[in-house]
Amino acid sequence: xIVEGPGYDSxxxxxxxxxxxxxxxxxxxxxxxxxxxxxxxxxxGGSVPGCMYLFLFLFFLVCTCRESVxxxxxxxxxxHAYVSQGFLFSSNNNYLSMKSSDGSLQWTDAxxxxxxxxxxxxxxxxxxxxxxxxxxxxxxxxxxWALGDYRVNDNFGIRAGKVKTVWGLFNDSQDIDAxxxxxxLPQGSYxxxxxxxxLAHIGGDVYGGLPLGKKAGTLHYVGYxxxxxxxxxxxxxxxxxxxxLIFTSSLGGKTYxxxxxxxxxxxxxxxxxxxDVQAVDGTAPTGSVHLPPTLTPxxxxxxxxxxxxxxxxYDRIPINATLxxxxxxxxxxxxxxxxxxxxxxxLCKNVQVGSYYSHYVxxxxxxxxxxNHSKDFVVSGRYDFNPYFYAKIEGHFLHGTALGYYSDxxxxxxAPDSKMLSAKIGFTF
Amino acid sequence: xxxxxxxxLLLLGSLGSWSAARAQDVVLVANKSVKxxxxxxxDLRAIFIGTKTRFADGxxxxxxxxxxxxxxxxxxxxxxxxxxxxxxxxxxxLVFTGQGAMxxxxxxxxxxxxxxxxxxxxxxxxxxxxxHDNVKLLAAVK
Numbered sequence: 001x002i003v004e005g006p007g008y009d010s011x012x013x014x015x016x017x018x019x020x021x022x023x024x025x026x027x028x029x030x031x032x033x034x035x036x037x038x039x040x041x042x043x044x045g046g047s048v049p050g051c052m053y054l055f056l057f058l059f060f061l062v063c064t065c066r067e068s069v070x071x072x073x074x075x076x077x078x079x080h081a082y083v084s085q086g087f088l089f090s091s092n093n094n095y096l097s098m099k100s101s102d103g104s105l106q107w108t109d110a111x112x113x114x115x116x117x118x119x120x121x122x123x124x125x126x127x128x129x130x131x132x133x134x135x136x137x138x139x140x141x142x143x144x145w146a147l148g149d150y151r152v153n154d155n156f157g158i159r160a161g162k163v164k165t166v167w168g169l170f171n172d173s174q175d176i177d178a179x180x181x182x183x184x185l186p187q188g189s190y191x192x193x194x195x196x197x198x199l200a201h202i203g204g205d206v207y208g209g210l211p212l213g214k215k216a217g218t219l220h221y222v223g224y225x226x227x228x229x230x231x232x233x234x235x236x237x238x239x240x241x242x243x244x245l246i247f248t249s250s251l252g253g254k255t256y257x258x259x260x261x262x263x264x265x266x267x268x269x270x271x272x273x274x275x276d277v278q279a280v281d282g283t284a285p286t287g288s289v290h291l292p293p294t295l296t297p298x299x300x301x302x303x304x305x306x307x308x309x310x311x312x313x314y315d316r317i318p319i320n321a322t323l324x325x326x327x328x329x330x331x332x333x334x335x336x337x338x339x340x341x342x343x344x345x346x347l348c349k350n351v352q353v354g355s356y357y358s359h360y361v362x363x364x365x366x367x368x369x370x371x372n373h374s375k376d377f378v379v380s381g382r383y384d385f386n387p388y389f390y391a392k393i394e395g396h397f398l399h400g401t402a403l404g405y406y407s408d409x410x411x412x413x414x415a416p417d418s419k420m421l422s423a424k425i426g427f428t429f
Numbered sequence: 430x431x432x433x434x435x436x437x438l439l440l441l442g443s444l445g446s447w448s449a450a451r452a453q454d455v456v457l458v459a460n461k462s463v464k465x466x467x468x469x470x471x472d473l474r475a476i477f478i479g480t481k482t483r484f485a486d487g488x489x490x491x492x493x494x495x496x497x498x499x500x501x502x503x504x505x506x507x508x509x510x511x512x513x514x515x516x517x518x519x520x521x522x523l524v525f526t527g528q529g530a531m532x533x534x535x536x537x538x539x540x541x542x543x544x545x546x547x548x549x550x551x552x553x554x555x556x557x558x559x560x561h562d563n564v565k566l567l568a569a570v571k
Contacts, residue, residue: 080521080525080531111525121482145526145527147527151482153487154480154482163527164526164527172526173526176521178518178521178525179519179522209480209481214471218475220480263480267510304511305510305511306506306510306512346515349512349514352514387496428521
């Protein structure tokens with residue numbers, strides 16, 4: 001669903017959805033689709049981002065120093081990093097605020113982390129991250145996580161600081177391109193353009209594993225509480241800006257939740273569930289946004305053994321938010337339900353292939369309309385040149401326009417279906 | 430025809446014995462400070478995937494690995510149940526989410542054995558050890 005700001009062409013969209021009135025124009029700011037950014041606010045402008053030079057330097061380093069490029073251990077301090085550069089081409093529509101119908105390279109990610117084990121059960125570390133995704137992100141470096149981790153024993157540990165949020169199979173790791181076969185994770189569950197709000201929290205976690213006996217496996221748990229913020233470079237902030245809500249300070253709110261995953265007696269099979277509660281409040285000179293505490297459950301299972309990987313997940317994201325712009329109070333209600341099923345197979349040491357189907361609908365609206373659903377069939381391949389350098393290619397067959405589309409990069413409206421080709425190269429150590 | 434059948438059977442038999450022999454081609458080595466003399470397959474796997482940090486007696490375990498090679502592949506296949514690529518990805522996920530620190534990896538068995546000998550709580554593997562190596566052997570039990 002697209003959030004439309006002032007000046008949007010309200011003619012009948014080509015996908016057949018109804019023309020939107022003022023209320024509908026301001027819907028969905030808090031979730032999924034963003035209203036487009038005015039062209040003057042766009043970033044990148046189609047030029048190669050400056051971080052490409054960092055990527056090229058690291059690429060040169062790995063090519064010339066292959067054997068010596070590894071985690072640098074300086075008397076206990078360990079450094080790891082990754083860089084990736086992506087390309088996206090779409091047959092119809094422009095995706096994720098990129099001019100993907102012409103082919104776009106506005107897709108770069110980089111991170112570096114430093115950690116040290118101060119004692120057998122005490123570890124500290126920090127990870128810095130930057131990304132450019134179309135008009136989102138930017139050149140500023142952010143703290144991805146920064147924490148102290150005290151592991152009392154294998155049953156109980158504590159992390160505090162800025163901590164990645166464990167939810168579903170991939171929430172905490174969704175931006176680590178190097179560990180996945182996929183270039184894009186199922187967007188119904190892990191929206192790349194809105195990840196900053198869900199990715200981490202400032203607060204504390206308790207975690208551990210509880211053995212259930214030889215024939216019953218192990219139960220792993222995480223519980224957390226803290227504060228989550230929406231990064232000023234995130235898609236949500238861009239959405240508000242187009243409506244006249246210019247936020248100069250981050251939005252945020254309290255969050256708490258947990259994850260339970262059962263490592264079953266069947267080796268490689270894990271079944272689990274997560275629940276996250278989040279609230280959002282933000283005030284801008286011309287208005288405000290309020291989302292009361294909202295429960296987001298996830299149910300998942302995965303099987304990983306040698307060459308085979310299978311996984312499935314179901315998530316529900318109900319939203320009942322209120323936007324106030326000048327004196328107008330606009331309710332926004334959405335009931336996002338998504339699921340995916342994926343599988344992959346390692347053909348040989350260097351090659352992995354796979355496929356997934358992702359399904360998202362907004363149950364609070366007419367799900368037969370393309371603007372209220374997104375169904376994506378994906379095929380992917382990955383080649384590892386060596387343990388540090390890899391390449392990926394991926395094809396998407398996308399039906400529906402509920403996710404990832406912005407009206408400023410699609411001024412002529414949206415076609416209901418689109419095919420996309422994406423590619424990435426990455427380096428990590 | 431008879432000769433061909435015999436040849437096929439001989440080949441299959443040798444493959445089977447070769448697979449069984451490969452499982453025995455890895456020995457578990459630990460620092461001499463480690464008090465246990467045997468470790469269950471479940472504990473071994475849990476230590477090397479990061480879900481356990483202690484031996485059964487409660488002492489701290491420091492897993493170390495090889496960067497590659499036959500011993501590394503055999504160890505991962507038979508004791509961890511993963512191939513080297515999945516093992517590496519899984520640890521990278523822990524490292525880049527702040528949830529763990531990657532085990533030290535060594536390019537040679539001699540370097541691994543030397544580190545295990547010098548590091549209290551260290552646990553690793555190799556294709557063989559010599560009488561000069563100052564480490565102890567652990568037996569893996571089900």
